[in-house]
Amino acid sequence: MTNCKARLEKVREYIELNLDEQINLDTLSKVAHLSKHHFHRLFSAEYGITVASYVRLLRLKKAAYQIAYRDDLSITTIALDCNYESSEAFSRAFRKVFEQSPSAFRTEPNWAAWQSHFDGIFKLRNEAFLKYSDFSVEYAELPTLDVAVFEHRDSPVNLQYSVGKFIEWRKANKIPPNRFRTFNLIYDDPEEVLDTSFRFDLCCQIDKSTDISDPNISLKTLQGGRCAKIRFVGSDDVIGWAVRYLYTKWLPQSGEKLRDVPVLFERVTLFPDVTEHEMVTDVYLPIV
The missing domain is CATH 1.10.10.60 (Homeodomain-like)
Structure with missing residues (x-):
């Protein structure tokens, strides 16, 4: 540079x-x-x-x-x-x-x-x-958690509509992010799958009293276990670099094997509560 x-x-x-x-x-x-x-x-x-x-x-x-x-x-x-x-x-x-x-x-x-x-x-x-060629990767053990899920099954362009509906449901059921962990399950690459076959789950931790009768909400279990983890700080515009790094650089050199579970994001801090530049997301790659 x-x-x-x-x-x-x-x-x-x-x-x-x-x-x-x-x-x-x-x-x-x-x-x-x-x-x-x-x-x-x-x-x-x-x-x-x-x-x-x-x-x-x-x-x-x-x-x-x-x-x-x-x-x-x-x-x-x-x-x-x-x-x-x-x-x-x-x-x-x-x-x-x-x-x-x-x-x-x-x-x-x-x-x-x-x-x-x-x-x-x-x-x-x-x-x-592009100037960032390296990330710090650590091992982490995720617990198994029951989560409420809003399944986005539409173009990534329309993801924000699903985010809005999920936020409304969380507010109505008093499940704020500062008390209940927030996750995303990433099944597809939004730069590769651009049509309505794109799959992305919006998830949050729940307790036994949570009402999941809403037809748009389902109950899933996030399977715990070993993961490779990158703590990513920055905008979602560039978070794909962390995911690509885990798959293309870290995994081949690590000798580890993947579990049949999608990439998982945990949203530690959320935009617009912090600036995009200060967003913190833990990126998990499930491994055997």
């Missing part, structure tokens, strides 16, 4: 960690140790997006998740949290990008249209992540 590219990556990481703060050209050019007259042009040339658009999209992404999944937060609170001066300014920016008002998005989010705005950032993040 060239020195200039390294400086720009430092800026990009600074932006991701400071979305809730005031971010301006003077600050970012100082982080990059570049003249502000050149910095914004270099950023656009390197990443194919202006720095202002990058900041705006990341803030609106967080806002969209808060609007859809955190109904205890008012639109005004979300607007101020995302550094907009007023809910009116925020609503104009949100509608301009997503062609829905924040209140309409809260009622009926158009996730498919929403997703299209972040393809560039997904690509950018993955290209930047």
Whole structure:
């Protein structure tokens, strides 16, 4: 990585960690140790997006998740949290990008249209992540757990609809993530299986009193046992690198054999409660 590219990556990481703060050209050019007259042009040339658009999209992404999944937060609170001066300014920016008002998005989010705005950032993040060639892998023993499951059997583009329904069910049944562990079972690669055959289970730990009479919820048992584990810190946009590392690099060198159980994610911290850059996910590969 060239020195200039390294400086720009430092800026990009600074932006991701400071979305809730005031971010301006003077600050970012100082982080990059570049003249502000050149910095914004270099950023656009390197990443194919202006720095202002990058900041705006990341803030609106967080806002969209808060609007859809955190109904205890008012639109005004979300607007101020995302550094907009007023809910009116925020609503104009949100509608301009997503062609829905924040209140309409809260009622009926158009996730498919929403997703299209972040393809560039997904690509950018993955290209930047190429610099990471290694992960720390440890052995872990998972306990066997009964979990409530919402089975997503649809295109990965529509996953957020299932996430919203599962969150609603958890709220209605008082199963908050800070008290009950949250898991995902990953049957298919979302970059390979793009149609309605894509399979992804949204799961959470339950107790004996949990009502699972909802027809969209099933009861499954997560089979415990030995696993290879990576603690991954960062956005889901790039978590696939950890999964690929376990399969293509760690497994052939380890001499271990796979169990007939899918890859498992445990969500230790969740977006948008923390920034995407600070998300913690334990990635488990079940082994004999």
